[in-house]
Amino acid sequence: MLELKNITKKYGNRTIINNLNAQIKDNEIMCIVGPSGAGKTTLLRCISGLEKIDQGQFILDGKVFDPTSNDENVIGVVFQDFQLFPNLTVMQNITLAPELVLKESKAEARQRAQKLIDQLNLTGKEDLYPYQLSGGQKQRVAIVRALAMNPKIICYDEPTSALDPNLRDEVANIIIGLKQTEVTQIIVTHDMDFAKKVADDMLQVQPVK
Incomplete structure (x- = not known):
């Protein structure tokens, strides 16, 4: 299980994520949803080690975990624009x-x-x-x-945004099917219908005021 404890991320004087707590169970699909500007992608980048947090801890299977080191390739990322060579x-x-x-x-x-x-x-x-x-x-x-x-965990940034609507269900079925591989999946999406179809749990984030 991956636990997020009091995660805070700032850019300069602006707080993007403030004392966020969440638990993501093994082999489940967590969708991170919320309005634009709520910090969904920033949170995903922190979880995947692409950004450093300012405060808080990530705890993986009971042990403090630093995603930015990711020495054991614990977390994989599927980017919004695919980033294929x-x-x-x-x-x-x-x-x-x-x-x-x-x-x-x-x-x-x-x-x-x-x-x-x-x-x-x-x-x-x-x-x-x-x-x-x-x-x-x-x-x-x-x-x-x-x-x-x-990887133990795969993070997706808006996996349906670059696809035609008729391909959304195909991607949903692939992601659901991957549960057979016992990989935990974390998905940032603005597509609530897609989220409802695939998610075991949802994390709703709101802009920090």
């Missing part, structure tokens, strides 16, 4: 980090990647480049790339 194929995008960071052999990385590719219905796309993929396919590649690092 345009000069690499689907397979290369997925296997790059496992080879460089986890020190997997090329064969090991490809074998694991292929299983995930098959699981997320991307079979046959291995040698394509990002520009040859649809938005929904790019989203799935980004999810596979995060899963390939074998």
Whole structure:
């Protein structure tokens, strides 16, 4: 379980998140919702270690945890704009980090990647480049790339914002299906219908006054 205790984040004199507390249970889907300017993405960036908090603690499985170190690749991130490398194929995008960071052999990385590719219905796309993929396919590649690092937690920033409405249900089904892999998922979204479909729990945030 991931616990957020008295999390505070400031930019200069402006407080974005103030003494926030939450618990995210293992293998559950938590959606962070709220109006624009409430700090949803900032909170996600703090959880994933892309931003440092000013006060508070993250506690993972009963132990204080610093997401900014993330030495064990505990947390994976699926960005809003996917951030795939345009000069690499689907397979290369997925296997790059496992080879460089986890020190997997090329064969090991490809074998694991292929299983995930098959699981997320991307079979046959291995040698394509990002520009040859649809938005929904790019989203799935980004999810596979995060899963390939074998994280305990995956964070998503607005996973449906760049997709056509008819692809929203496809992404929802993928995220729900990933519960079988026993990965905890944290999702920032403005899409309440999507949140209601996928979430085991919701964290509503409001702008700090």
